[in-house]
Structures are given as structure tokens and as C-alpha cells.
Amino acid sequence: MAAPSRRGDPERRTRPGGRSARVNEAILTAVLDELVESGYSKLSFDKVATRAQVHRATLYRRWATKEELVAEALLAQTGQAVPMPDTGSLREDLRLLTHAIVANISAPDGQSLLRTLVSDAGQVPEISVAGRAFWSKRFALAGAIVRRGIERGELPPGTDPDFFIERLIAPLFLRLLITAEPIDAAYADRIVDTLLGTDGT
Amino acid sequence: MAAPSRRGDPERRTRPGGRSARVNEAILTAVLDELVESGYSKLSFDKVATRAQVHRATLYRRWATKEELVAEALLAQTGQAVPMPDTGSLREDLRLLTHAIVANISAPDGQSLLRTLVSDAGQVPEISVAGRAFWSKRFALAGAIVRRGIERGELPPGTDPDFFIERLIAPLFLRLLITAEPIDAAYADRIVDTLLGTDGT
Incomplete structure (x- = not known):
């Protein structure tokens, strides 16, 4: 084929x-x-x-x-579908990043791939080797957005880039894979605004 | 059998x-x-x-x-493994809740069940009917913890219980199913403290 x-x-x-x-x-x-x-x-x-x-x-x-x-x-596909923005604004970078993630993981192919990997990881421990290589690279790339935000004074100096990115993307995966609630750009924006304290609460 | x-x-x-x-x-x-x-x-x-x-x-x-x-x-199993605490302290309730979730989803049986459901949900759309019934009940129960926190003045009045619980539990599922990073009580506490603004940042 x-x-x-x-x-x-x-x-x-x-x-x-x-x-x-x-x-x-x-x-x-x-x-x-x-x-x-x-x-x-x-x-x-x-x-x-x-x-x-x-x-x-x-x-x-x-x-x-x-x-x-x-x-x-996995890195080639994700690199193309979820490029790393650098607009000069932390909020804008995070919005673009999460919108691209929403589109990528909710597309039929992306979603099948994700479910397959989650399911297989239970049976094939070596999958975590590929997973770790993939995520360590993606977190390094996304962490640069956070580090630029810290440098521009948009985030406190002590912000942990990895933990910040985890809290940014985790609710998207939770809804897609676990609670089956819808994900869209508006939901992504809500997460970004809450993390940045610009949600009015 | x-x-x-x-x-x-x-x-x-x-x-x-x-x-x-x-x-x-x-x-x-x-x-x-x-x-x-x-x-x-x-x-x-x-x-x-x-x-x-x-x-x-x-x-x-x-x-x-x-x-x-x-x-x-699913509700019977989770109700027993992850009971809803009511200690009079929001932070303590959230700590107990997340510690129980960590134990439940990282136990071999809990983890297999979770991976099976995530994988099957891709092929069997009706699974989301069971999933929604399950999660709507669990979010209602966990939301009570948040509502008591609001009443005691431990959270702002405008706090959305569902969104709060999503941000509380999402990083645990992300690590377990997606990034394959370890989860434990210390990581759960870090999430709780960050959400409550008691993490020093």
C-alpha cells in the first residue's frame, strides 16, 4: 500500500x-x-x-x-501540526500553542494515534522510551515560551516551565481522553487566562 | 470463574x-x-x-x-477507592482527594481499566454515555468540596467548581497516561498548593 x-x-x-x-x-x-x-x-x-x-x-x-x-x-508530525509560536507576547504564544494542540489531538488521526499509544503503553513498557524522547523534546520547545515570558516579566522568575506547560495542556487531554467533554479554542483560552491570572478571579 | x-x-x-x-x-x-x-x-x-x-x-x-x-x-469501585473527604479544610480535602486518586489510578487494576476505557472510547461511541454518567456524578461529588471552600471563604465566590476540579485532577491523568512521568502524593500536593496560591509564587 x-x-x-x-x-x-x-x-x-x-x-x-x-x-x-x-x-x-x-x-x-x-x-x-x-x-x-x-x-x-x-x-x-x-x-x-x-x-x-x-x-x-x-x-x-x-x-x-x-x-x-x-x-x-511523532516529533515530525507534531512539529508540523503544532509549531512553536514566538510572537513577543506570552499570552498570544500560549493561545496559539493550545489552539494548535486542540486541532491536532481532536483530529481523527491524531486522536486514534493518541488512544493507540495510551492503550499500548499498558502492555509494552518500551513504548515509554519513545514517549519520553518525544515529550522531553516537546517540553523543551514549549518551555522556551515560558522562559521568554519570565524574561519579559510576564511570569514570576521562579516559574517552573515544565510544571507550567503540564498545567496548560493537561485539561485538554483530560477532556479529550477521560471525561469526553468538548475541547475548543475558547476552552483553551480559559485555561491560558486562568494560568496567567487574567481571568478576572 | x-x-x-x-x-x-x-x-x-x-x-x-x-x-x-x-x-x-x-x-x-x-x-x-x-x-x-x-x-x-x-x-x-x-x-x-x-x-x-x-x-x-x-x-x-x-x-x-x-x-x-x-x-x-465504575462508580461503586471509585466510591470505595476515592471517598470524598470533608475535614473542614479545603486544602486538606483536596490533598486527601488527590492522594486517593493517585493511588487508585496508578494501581495495576485501575490503570488497566483506564487504558482499556480510553482505547475503547475511540471505537465504541456509546462508551461516552457510561463515561458521562460516571463523570457527572464524580464532578458533582468533588464539586461539593469546592463549594464548601467558597462558603468558608477559602476560594473566591466566582470559582467554577467543575473547572477547578478539572485543573486539580488533569495533571495526574496527563502524567499517568500521556507523558509517563511519575505521580505521587508530593506531586498532588504541588498541584493543590499551586491552585490555592499557597505555593509561594
């Missing part, structure tokens, strides 16, 4: 060294499609190679383990 | 009308065991009846739908 390129990173396509970038994109897209369809435990380098129509050796040359391959595929 | 009574509500056992209460307990325990083992979509009144060693008619007399049966089973 040919890998659709809907999840691909457009940046890769125009980058010099085009063929290698296109192969990379096909592989990472195939990883996400395999994850959504069959889950983490059934994913293999063989299946990804077949789906991406590349030689197995190509995968083994680029990634040492399944965990690294999955983490990179 | 005989249903173990480890998840049963001890209150039911000593209530007058003992046999009926014991039957109820066996049924609700069987529901949870079936959920953990086989998931929501495979759960049926027949399987629960067999597992609980009761007649199918007994189940149909007491519950009209699978959603009601599942919601009641």
Missing part, C-alpha cells in the same frame, strides 16, 4: 538533498499509519519498509531502534 | 437485605473484571451473569442498558 504524504513535513520536500528527504518523509508517514492501524507492538522495520516502499537496509541505516524511529515520526 | 470480591463495597455487605447486596456486589465486580480482561465492546450481560454466577434475568431486572451497568460498576 502506497504511503500517503498527508502527514509529511513540507519543509523536507524543498530541502536540498531532495531524494533522501522524500524517503525520510515516506518512512515517517508509514510509521504513523502503521501505529494508527495496528498499534505499537505490531509495528516492525519490515512493515514500515514495505509500506514506505523502501529497502529495509535504508531504515536500519537511519534508526538503531524502533523506539527512536517512533519518537522521530 | 468465581468473581473475587476484592473490588466490592464493604458497606453493601453489612446493609440489611444482605443477599441482594451480595449479588449486586458480585455483579459489579464481574463487570470490572470483564472490562479489564476483554474491554467494553466485548462486555455483555451474558458474560457478566456467568462470571458473577447469577441468572441473566437478575441483571436485566436491575439494569436497562450496558451503559448503566458499566457506569454503576
